[in-house]
Amino acid sequence: QVQLVESGGGLVQAGGSLRLSCGASGRTFSSYAMGWFRQAPGKEREFVAAINYSGWYTYFANSVKGRFTISRDNAKNTVYLQMNSLKPEDTAVYYCAAGVGPTYSEYTPPEKSFLGVWGQGTLVTVSS
Secondary structure (H helix, E strand, O other): OOOOEEOEEEEEEEOOOEEEEEEEEEHHHHHHEEEEEEEEOOOOOEEEEEEEOOOHHHHHHEEEOOOOEEEEEOOEEEEEEEEEOOOHOOOOEEEEEOOOOOOOOOOOOOHHHHHOOOOEEEEEEEEE
């Protein structure tokens, strides 16, 4: 069974940066895509970013494109989300997600690309 543990959240001023980490266990990490989602207060969980099994291909929601990067270290079973130029609207609980296969396609709905297994999340609060 896949287990995910997110960390790295915190309080930051607008324009600042944070790096989130997610450790995964329970299957061969390097064989699957990974992703990040977020859920703001009173809103539904939304897709943020994805990375394929090798790390060569990445995908981002339009709202974070150019500000966030996603990377992975397969030797450490860890996926990262580097968040720069943060805005108050980035405030949310961030969750990493385990892919159902090795790749992510922007033509497949995110909810069908990931297992639906969630960790406890990590809270990011961006003050204005």
